Amino acid sequence: MTRRVRPAEAISLLTAGNLAIWVAGGARFALGSWLALKLTGEPAAPVWLLLAELTPTLCLAPVFGLLIDRLDRRRLAFCVDVVRALAAAGVAVAAAAGGLDFWMLVGLATVMGAGDQLSTPSRTALVRQLSSEGRLLSANARISVTTQLGSMTGVAAGGVAADGVPAAVAFAAIAACYLLSACLLLAVRTGSRAAAAQPVAVGGSVLAGLRTVTGYVRAAGGWSSPFLVVVVLAAFIKTYNSLLPAFSHEVMHFGSAQFGALDAAYAVGGLAAGLALVRLTAARSGAGSEMLQRRAHVGLLVLAVLTGAFAFSGGFGTALALYCGIGTAFQTLTVYMVACQTLVPLGVYGRVFSGFNFVGTVLVLVLYGTVAAALHVVSPALIYLLLAAVLACLGIVQARAAVANGGTRVPAPVGRPTSERPTSGEMTP
Template sequence: MARTVAGGAAGVDGRFGGGGFGRLWSAAVVSAFGDALRGTALPLLAHALTADPLLIALVTACGFAPWLLFGLLGGAVADRVDQRRAMWAVDLLRGLLMAGFALAVAAGAAGIGLLLALAFALTTLQTLFDNAATALLPTVVPRAVLTTANARLMTGQEVVRRFVGGPVAPVLMGVSVALPFLADAATYLLAAALVASLRTGAPPRPRAVAGRTLRREIAEGLRGLRGDRVLRGFCLSVALGNVGLGALIAELVVVVKDWLGSGDFGYVAVTTGYGAGTVLGGLLAGRVVAALGGQLRTVLLAGAVQTVVLVGFGTVRVLWTAALALALFGFAGTVWNVLETTVVQQRAPEAMLGRISAAFRTVSIAGTPVGALLGGGAAVAWGPNSPVLVAAVLLGAGTVVLAPVVRGGDGTPSNGGQIPHTAP
């Protein structure tokens, strides 16, 4: 999510309403650094513990499954509680879990089962944290600058993930296998302290009604998503695109090594190109929207760019072309992600933002594992470049689905931001 690293968090509160955005930005960046350490070190540790590819894959699966199991529940809880307190409490708990895990690694007591449990537990907690964070941001910054705020958040996180945390993790592991996990624990605790220091008023919530249950509130979130034409179309578009992204992510190393014929250097080149593109996209997202004159029109163009560059990636067998294609893909993808988050925040009622955000995430992310399997099957059946072309087709389909929404208007709520929904 994105921001200018040179400027850092200093002075941003003045531009974002003085609501503590600098501390929220710092917490997000610190946490992203820890995530990058863990995300790099955990697969390496899993590979050292077992040679079974299925067990190694299960570590990733356990870090994904909780979104499908608990994503909607996390959104409902986020709308019931003080989001700031929920975020720092979750980070405190995750920090303690990571510290315990680091001690187990240092003692040589960490087996593959513990890795699976840790990955599942951390992502389960993340379902509450991420939905609370989405709902909290509009209480920290004015809604008029949400696009810029989201861009700064995403960019700062991407910079530390790609260019700081990822490269540092193997160095720390060289000193001690437990060190990246201990550092991750420290980042959780620091992020918790930063979020706890925020002073924001709780968003307005409907008066409590007897008989209301989490199940009913989850259903309201799903109805809110379904009842808004823009969010419904956007979610379907993202869901289709995520199937394609699952295929691309799962088989990227196969495409680079087996089709392009490049070794580790080639893989680093294309992933570095992607990282550079994502950072640049975050920095320029607001200017791109201003130049194109609308959020949804910008998203439509971003989807078209991603489709075209993937076709080039999957048909031109040249390493530098692939690196450039993924840089453009990352640029357009970050612009898309910034606007996706902003549109949800702007259109959903404040009292339902956690639930609608959770419904959007859960529905749209469900196709990612399907896409991973599809990519593997395509590579076996049609060759190592086919997952890229499959991804291009699905991202193109998602862009086509979004076109009628754009033609119907650029997404400004006609009812003052309130989404009508039927009685439970």
């Protein structure tokens, strides 16, 4: 007789699987970027890998959303992990045979990008299905910690493997990480919390996805919507990282070791904040989660202040401390992400979050292009100041919304599909 896996144990299994996925993803990113440069001799080669990874989201986001909502999410995530493992194993075989080339890396990046867009919403939906409302922030905090830890470990391992380990061995290890995640998913049981897809009015085209995005933003408060905050913060994280090399070299005149230390300080700050979130939200009563959600706007304002101060850093020690603080403050994203999760019915979860992923990807590409063009004209410090100003405006809008709602940041539900039974906090546009 198979022992029933309790929700808390299932969350632990998902958390462990998330760690394995991010170790694999970080290692593949670092190793793939290095091999792309080595195989082509072109400095822009890693950029092509990035574009290949983003292409599935831009082209197939509506399809991904429909698949996530219409298929069993646990089985879908399992199949995605198996496919990613097979893709990495295929590259490992090619490397062992001496036939590895740049276009294989491009193909692998495309497969991994598609896998991420199917796996991440499926897994976050599973976390929500398995967590009570009072424990959802705690579960997401644990996922965030393993994301930070896995990414740090994976990038470091990929960097080491680029010089000291045969590519075949490195890609085989990446495949093993995805297989481990797939095996852990086999033990997860969603039980009675699982929700079947509902025939609600969310379409499967790009235009329908955009209408869904704007509908949720309007329904959740317009400019004070947590959805808007999540999209902006997720895009800004990538923008901060893309600005850091130029800021370190041109403004602060740091060397490669100091740049690496700044990058590590951000990750350490994020990891420390994630661990603190786990501790603060550990109580079953959910009191810690409620307090953090009521005060989430403070995190935005702190992030804005730290970013502005970082732009005027006077030395390495100051810059290191401020960038560590920025990594800590960016964990505000986890709190806002939970607010979004509770507002979306599980029956349309995949389509809604795929729509927001599409918008976020477009925003990242626009920001990348804008920053690349602006760096020829203005100082990276000025761009950091502009980002700080945007964050300050977001924080002020969120603070005013919290006051207007009597201290409750998340707006009240404003309607739902007739085919789905109401649950606490859910809303539809």
